[in-house]
Amino acid sequence: MATIELINISKKYKDETIIADLNLTIKDGSFTVLVGPSGCGKSTTLRMIAGLEQITGGEIRIDGKRVNETAPGHRDVAMVFQNYALYPTMTVRGNIEFGLKNRGIAKRERDTLVADIAEIVGLAPLLDRKPQQLSGGQRQRVALARAMVKKPKVFILDEPLSNLDAKLRNQMRTELIQLHKRLGTTFVYVTHDQVEAMSMGDEIVVMNKGLIQQADSPMNLYYDPANLFTAQFIGTPAMNVLDTRDVSGLMLQSESTVSHIGFRPERAQIEAGQQLDGFRISGEVMTRESLGAENIYQIKAASGVFFVKTFLEPLYEAPALSVVVPYEQLYCFGPDGKRLAGVKVQERQLAMAGGV
Amino acid sequence: MTVWEKLRPYGMVAPSIVIFSMFFIYPIFYMIYLSFYDWNFISPTKTFVGLQNFKDLLLDEDFRKVLSNTTVYTLLTVTLTTVLSLLLALWLNRKGFFHAFVQGAIFSPHIISLVSISLLWSWLMDPEYGLLNWVIGLFGFDKLQWLSHPGTALVSLVIVAVWKGLGYNTLVFIAGLQSIPSDIFEAAALDQSKPWTTFRRIILPMLSPTIFFLVIINMIGSFQVFETIAIMTQGGPVNSTNTLVYYIYENGFRFFKIGYASAAGVILLAIVGALTIIYFRLLSSRVHYR
Numbered sequence: 032m033a034t035i036e037l038i039n040i041s042k043k044y045k046d047e048t049i050i051a052d053l054n055l056t057i058k059d060g061s062f063t064v065l066v067g068p069s070g071c072g073k074s075t076t077l078r079m080i081a082g083l084e085q086i087t088g089g090e091i092r093i094d095g096k097r098v099n100e101t102a103p104g105h106r107d108v109a110m111v112f113q114n115y116a117l118y119p120t121m122t123v124r125g126n127i128e129f130g131l132k133n134r135g136i137a138k139r140e141r142d143t144l145v146a147d148i149a150e151i152v153g154l155a156p157l158l159d160r161k162p163q164q165l166s167g168g169q170r171q172r173v174a175l176a177r178a179m180v181k182k183p184k185v186f187i188l189d190e191p192l193s194n195l196d197a198k199l200r201n202q203m204r205t206e207l208i209q210l211h212k213r214l215g216t217t218f219v220y221v222t223h224d225q226v227e228a229m230s231m232g233d234e235i236v237v238m239n240k241g242l243i244q245q246a247d248s249p250m251n252l253y254y255d256p257a258n259l260f261t262a263q264f265i266g267t268p269a270m271n272v273l274d275t276r277d278v279s280g281l282m283l284q285s286e287s288t289v290s291h292i293g294f295r296p297e298r299a300q301i302e303a304g305q306q307l308d309g310f311r312i313s314g315e316v317m318t319r320e321s322l323g324a325e326n327i328y329q330i331k332a333a334s335g336v337f338f339v340k341t342f343l344e345p346l347y348e349a350p351a352l353s354v355v356v357p358y359e360q361l362y363c364f365g366p367d368g369k370r371l372a373g374v375k376v377q378e379r380q381l382a383m384a385g386g387v
Numbered sequence: 388m389t390v391w392e393k394l395r396p397y398g399m400v401a402p403s404i405v406i407f408s409m410f411f412i413y414p415i416f417y418m419i420y421l422s423f424y425d426w427n428f429i430s431p432t433k434t435f436v437g438l439q440n441f442k443d444l445l446l447d448e449d450f451r452k453v454l455s456n457t458t459v460y461t462l463l464t465v466t467l468t469t470v471l472s473l474l475l476a477l478w479l480n481r482k483g484f485f486h487a488f489v490q491g492a493i494f495s496p497h498i499i500s501l502v503s504i505s506l507l508w509s510w511l512m513d514p515e516y517g518l519l520n521w522v523i524g525l526f527g528f529d530k531l532q533w534l535s536h537p538g539t540a541l542v543s544l545v546i547v548a549v550w551k552g553l554g555y556n557t558l559v560f561i562a563g564l565q566s567i568p569s570d571i572f573e574a575a576a577l578d579q580s581k582p583w584t585t586f587r588r589i590i591l592p593m594l595s596p597t598i599f600f601l602v603i604i605n606m607i608g609s610f611q612v613f614e615t616i617a618i619m620t621q622g623g624p625v626n627s628t629n630t631l632v633y634y635i636y637e638n639g640f641r642f643f644k645i646g647y648a649s650a651a652g653v654i655l656l657a658i659v660g661a662l663t664i665i666y667f668r669l670l671s672s673r674v675h676y677r
Contacts (some may be wrong), residue, residue: 083573104579120592129588130578177574300637 033094033107033217034059035080035183040089042075042241049075050241053089057234059291062211062218064232067264072241074189077221081110081187088192094184104133109178110187114194115170117162117177122148124158126175148176168199179214186211188220192227205233208321225265229253237261259291259368268296268327270362280336281310283363284375290366296338298360301352310361310376312337312354321346328352411563413655428643440650449626450634450651457630462608463545469598476560477586490561494554501551505618508547509534521656535619537627544628547615549577552608556601563597564590574588596670603666607659614637631655 035057042050050072057063065073078084080091082103091098102154109130117126124145131141152172164172171191175189178186188207190199208231211218222228228235229249235253237244237260244264245257256262262270272293275283284288291308300307314332316318326346339354363374422440424433444450475493481485493504496504511518512533520530535542568588575585591598616622622629622637629637629652640646 081573081577083576103573103576108577110574112570112574114568114570114662116568116574118571118574118589120589129575129580133579133581133584177578181578235664 034092035185035217035219036090036092037076037080038090038092040076040079040091042072042079042084042088043087044340048241051369053241053243055236055243055246057217057219060215060217061234062208062232063234063236064220064228065236066220066222066225066228066232067238067244070108073221073223073236073238076238077187077189077219080185080219081108082106083110088385107184108187109181109183109185110189111171111174111191113190115162115174117173118340119162122159122161123154123165123173123176126162126173127180130177130181140190141363142270144180148180151179152176153177163376167195167246171195171203175210179210181385184216185215186216186218188218190222191220191221200227225233226267229265237264240348247289256362257370259293259364259370261371262293262364266295268340270295271299272364273335278312280378282377284377285363285371285373287365287371289363289371289374291363291364292358293362294356295339299337299356300340301328301344301353301354302338307355307357308378309355309357311353311355313351315351316347316349319346330354418652418656421646422653424646426645427559428639428645433646436646440646443647444654447554448625449629451501452626453631453634456626457610457612457626460545460548460630461606462662463542464552464606464609467545467549468556470555471549472601473560473594473598474559474651475557476564477590479557480561480564490554490557492559496551496553497555499551501614502618504551507616508543508550508615509619509636510591512543531636534628535624540620540624540628544612544615544619547619548609548612552605556605558647559597559601560594563594567593578619599666599670606662610655610659610662631658649664 035054037053037057040050040053040055041048053072053076054263055076057166065076067073075084078091079086081103082098086099093106093108118129121129127145128141128150131144136144145158146155149158152175154169154172154176157165157169162173165173171194174191191207192203195203204227207218207220220228220231228265229252232249234246235249235252236246239260245252245261247255247257252261252265256265259272263272272291275281275289275292278292281292294310297313312332312334314330314337316328317331317336318329320327324343326341326344327349328341330337330339330352339352358376361376363371363376365371421433422434423437424439425436426433477488499543503509510516514520514530514532517533519533524530532539534540571589571593572585575589580588611632613636616628616630616633617636622633632655633647635651635655637655638644638651
């Protein structure tokens with residue numbers, strides 16, 4: 032178990048800066064997920080922790096010890112790769128015990144360790160097979176077993192589920208969560224899939240363009256996004272964002288300029304009538320997706336296109352719909368994309384001037 | 388289906404089938420046929436002698452010398468080429484101007500004709516005026532006789548063959564190395580694998596198809612060595628560099644013992660054929676493939 036500290040980390044490839052001045056503390060025993068669009072630097076960050084990528088500046092500490100100059104194998108870190116990176120010429124047993132052999136662990140002890148791990152991940156009958164004789168899910172298990180058998184302080188997982196089909200992915204997701212509970216080791220997990228991040232992580236680091244946008248618990252990310260990027264990255268469908276210049280019928284009282292307002296699709300209520308107080312917006316229904324328990328509408332209003340999600344409600348067939356978003360569910364953002372707190376939202380009185 | 392549609396595929400492959408039959412299939416069978424006859428190329432009559440040519444060959448001390456020369460030449464050439472080119476490939480398998488330059492430089496002998504190479508090396512290995520003797524003279528060593536001494540002639544030819552083959556073999560090895568995904572090396576680094584362990588347990592097994600391919604191709608090529616011998620030594624001195632194909636050429640086209648030469652040709656065919664069969668057999672069973 033170990034805390035990982037990244038202090039003023041930067042990474043440059045020739046003239047290109049991938050990461051500039053990144054600071055992050057990954058808590059001991061946490062399941063931390065780095066998430067962001069491709070090219071945001073999340074994998075690079077992960078590989079720098081593992082030691083597979085040299086850092087240009089800054090310091091990495093694992094368990095309080097500076098590891099900048101420590102070789103990958105000596106950082107007490109185990110990694111699960113996206114393509115598993117199994118040794119194709121070795122059997123499953125060979126793959127799992129390779130790291131142990133290199134550490135000079137005696138054969139008898141190795142056999143016990145391999146047998147135990149194989150039992151845990153359900154590979155016991157496959158120990159003498161070669162990786163190419165295994166299915167994707169089984170290879171994934173071998174990769175996990177190879178990492179687990181070393182009993183590392185830190186587990187590093189680089190998009191480990193992206194090569195699996197949807198059903199297997201869900202299954203492995205639960206298994207990974209259980210595994211983390213059982214081992215109590217620090218997990219650092221990289222994914223571009225926000226659903227995966229939200230469902231697995233207890234700490235999520237949202238990254239974009241080499242910068243940390245927000246590092247927080249899943250619930251805080253959802254309810255309290257720090258900026259426009261996080262707001263639009265987390266949630267399915269993403270948060271609806273409208274330019275305040277296109278929006279009418281709202282009065283925003285704030286010390287700084289509000290450039291965008293946003294609301295979650297699941298917070299908008301369809302055909303709520305006059306009794307509900309809130310931001311009203313209506314438009315033509317472009318698409319309807321009915322998934323059974325939930326329905327998603329794409330609506331085109333004068334101020335822009337937005338999504339509405341309903342739960343356990345009948346499907347509205349009308350060509351145009353009007354929705355109400357309670358005022359307290361509106362998020363306001365400044366021109367720099369930062370979330371603005373303390374904005375007072377009111378219905379705009381026709382006779383009143385000012386506001387936006 | 389019209390007749391034309393049925394015949395079209397055959398029509399398409401006919402030219403290559405004709406050429407293949409005329410220049411490959413027919414000569415092979417004609418050679419096997421001739422190996423049972425005594426013929427001097429000119430006389431209108433061929434005398435059937437059964438297996439006499441083969442019997443004579445196997446009893447001929449020269450032929451046994453030729454076979455052993457060819458085997459020694461092949462083993463030395465193949466071993467040295469494979470080991471050296473693998474080492475070079477491991478060294479050259481990285482980016483950078485210098486490595487690219489060396490790669491190009493060692494590949495260049497591959498595109499030069501063997502006749503030019505033979506002439507060049509004949510000069511380099513000249514005992515009196517050759518560059519090689521001058522260089523070893525600088526280090527205070529005695530001059531070597533190179534191609535003029537039975538003890539060094541065959542090894543000298545091996546040096547030329549290795550020099551010529553190195554570039555191509557290295558290139559194939561580099562391609563093989565580059566086909567190994569980099570994350571496997573990263574996984575090995577995280578598993579505390581030392582360089583030698585990584586080489587022995589990961590690189591070598593994953594290169595086994597490449598190694599096997601090169602060994603067999605080089606063996607087949609070495610068994611058929613001819614040009615360098617014809618130009619540099621003519622089989623001498625005292626038969627020390629006489630190899631199978633040169634022996635066939637001498638008997639067939641200088642002594643006009645066509646039947647005898649054909650019998651030797653059949654033996655060469657059998658050896659190369661056996662190597663090829665071993666190659667495909669082993670390829671399908673023993674060698675690792677992803």
